[in-house]
Amino acid sequence: MSGNPDLSRRQLFFTAAALVGGVGLAACQGVGPVAKPQGILQPGATTTVEGLLSRTPFYVAHRGSGDNWTEHSMESYAESVRLGVGALEVSVHATSDGVLVCHHDSTLKRLTGDPRKISQLTHADLAGLSLDARLWLGPASKPQTIPDLKDVLDRFAGTQVIFIEDKQGTNTEALLDLMEGYPNSTEHFIWKQSFRGAHTTTVQSRGYKVWGYFDADQAAQFAAIVPTLDLVGLPVDADDDLFRRLVGYGKPVMAWEVHTRSQRDRLSELGVRGMMCSNIPYVCRDKALHSADTFASGLRAAGDLPSDLEKGWGVQPIIDATAGSVTIKTPETSGYLLGSLCPIAETNYSLTVDLRWPVWLPKPQQYAAIAFGQLTDQSDAAATGYYLALQPDGQLGLFSGGPGMQGGTLLGSMQTENLQEQGWVSLTIFVNPEEIRIVRDSNPEWMLQIKNAADRGGYISLHKGYPEALPVQFRGITVAKVDGAA
Known part of the structure; x- marks a missing residue:
């Protein structure tokens, strides 16, 4: 399967890199072991x-x-x-x-x-x-x-x-x-x-x-x-x-x-x-606090944080308790760390995310993304994770990054059905030590299977991949252990 030329790998990489602020560990020369x-x-x-x-x-x-x-x-x-x-x-x-x-x-x-x-x-x-x-x-x-x-x-x-x-x-x-x-x-x-x-x-x-x-x-x-x-x-x-x-x-x-x-x-x-x-x-803890999002509580869970923290309260996505959702609508490309679900400790697991554009669909080149497999919750952990990007024409692309790279590497893509205005899409990502499998709307005909074992970090995040205030909404985010191979 080939990549979509409309989706810039460099653009996706830097959007995913907008995750919560932090400084790269690669530059650190430690004075001793990290105290957990x-x-x-x-x-x-x-x-x-x-x-x-x-x-x-x-x-x-x-x-x-x-x-x-x-x-x-x-x-x-x-x-x-x-x-x-x-x-x-x-x-x-x-x-x-x-x-x-x-x-x-x-x-x-x-x-x-x-x-x-x-x-x-x-x-x-x-x-x-x-x-x-x-x-x-x-x-x-x-x-x-x-x-x-x-x-x-x-x-x-x-x-x-x-x-x-x-x-x-x-x-x-x-x-x-x-x-x-x-x-x-x-x-x-x-x-x-x-x-x-x-x-x-x-x-x-x-x-x-x-x-x-x-x-x-x-x-x-x-x-x-x-x-x-x-x-x-x-x-x-x-x-x-x-x-x-x-x-x-x-x-x-x-x-x-x-x-x-x-x-x-x-x-x-x-x-x-x-x-x-x-x-x-x-x-003060190193374990996941939840296995599913808590948006229905109307409160942001501990560990869930917007990118660009230095910009203040206005960058916090909108939590809707009635819809059980979170909506990213800042005018910049932005991300939302789901630290409350992290780190994912399972070797074999599934990650399910529902998403939609609640007003109207974005331009063909624009997308929303789910980042997973990131080693830490810092912003440039994006270089070590995977990014599943969805465009309004139904194109799904899985990208990976790497330390020092100038953009993501397309691992595989597939064409699915066009999205409908205000319609929900469900994406399930199955991960095991050898491969990643992605299914849209539980439809076996819309399945992307990729052999890749490079990144198995435990952190995940949500992303809006375009510099406009057009909102993208997420709900139903769950992490579950899967017995045996994904």
């Missing part, structure tokens, strides 16, 4: 600063693990602790009448729609507002209240480590006084601040450790500032050499925001010890 996360989550355990820093790696729930629950809400903190995370990151602002509350942004616009600053509002004003993360987490995510810092500390300061940051920079004394009201407070608080923070000496004089974080363009400040800090940090997207330089100072290095397992593994290989993690249920 078994035993990291310890439900019910009390964690101290000393105990936390004795772990490699150690995990902190960034904003309470904002990929999974509404950030900086009591729910996010409580759910992270319920899972067994040892440390929480808490950002703090003061209202106009001096009440300390938990929130990251200086304004309330992103999470409540109110554009005013917290510093302009009274505590009573905040009581009428709700945190709404449905755009990011899914339509079933429930609105949350903005918690008072004291309520959060009353609940967690005795059992967890709290990384606490004064986002306004004007509440140092009030925060330190509040912290000291808790038993053994220096065992449960770490002060978080930008490396420019002016309070290092004051905080350390009262017995607390200070974590100072740098941006990727601030390496010139390392020599002067790092010796004054107890822990140091960089953003995840800082390059490998920058992390190595910071690790070389001998202080515990932390990175933020860690969303994926491949980010965790890359950072561990570079000597980073602390993971400021937004995706605790997924990153």
Whole structure:
């Protein structure tokens, strides 16, 4: 069977490569073996600063693990602790009448729609507002209240480590006084601040450790500032050499925001010890959480993530609980990692995906794709996987990639029936160690069988392969063990 000349192999390769952000492991020169996360989550355990820093790696729930629950809400903190995370990151602002509350942004616009600053509002004003993360987490995510810092500390300061940051920079004394009201407070608080923070000496004089974080363009400040800090940090997207330089100072290095397992593994290989993690249920485990999609819940499952995370909440595909589906409709080519189903551990398995274009069919050269067999959940894992692309004329093509290649290699294709507007198509992929078999709509006449054993990674993703906002919808995604040969 021959390939379709309308489907650019290079285009397909780079579309699949748009999977969730990360940096290639091939470029890493590790300082030691990657520490896997078994035993990291310890439900019910009390964690101290000393105990936390004795772990490699150690995990902190960034904003309470904002990929999974509404950030900086009591729910996010409580759910992270319920899972067994040892440390929480808490950002703090003061209202106009001096009440300390938990929130990251200086304004309330992103999470409540109110554009005013917290510093302009009274505590009573905040009581009428709700945190709404449905755009990011899914339509079933429930609105949350903005918690008072004291309520959060009353609940967690005795059992967890709290990384606490004064986002306004004007509440140092009030925060330190509040912290000291808790038993053994220096065992449960770490002060978080930008490396420019002016309070290092004051905080350390009262017995607390200070974590100072740098941006990727601030390496010139390392020599002067790092010796004054107890822990140091960089953003995840800082390059490998920058992390190595910071690790070389001998202080515990932390990175933020860690969303994926491949980010965790890359950072561990570079000597980073602390993971400021937004995706605790997924990153802290190495097993699949589900065997079928959970779109009908109306919530994004832990591990499912859009490509181009740096573009913010607007790139999250639309979850429809009634239809039990997810729809990708960003104006760029984009992908959606199904990390909740990964890694697929079975040697012989089937992967079933239903898809359709719910408005109208795309142009003949355009397509949707299912990527599978990827070694990791990082973006350039596309070079190690397979991509099953479907065009509106019914053409199916299976492509593979390879490290360093400039495009995918067509392994085989077949012509099936033209797609119908708004009509669903079911694709089932059977994988065993020697071959891959693809069937459309359970029709044995539409079967593509290919002998290929090159890539058997455990990660899968969905893709929209064209730079237009025409939506493509997916549902019914299941992974099942198959006995014997596929």
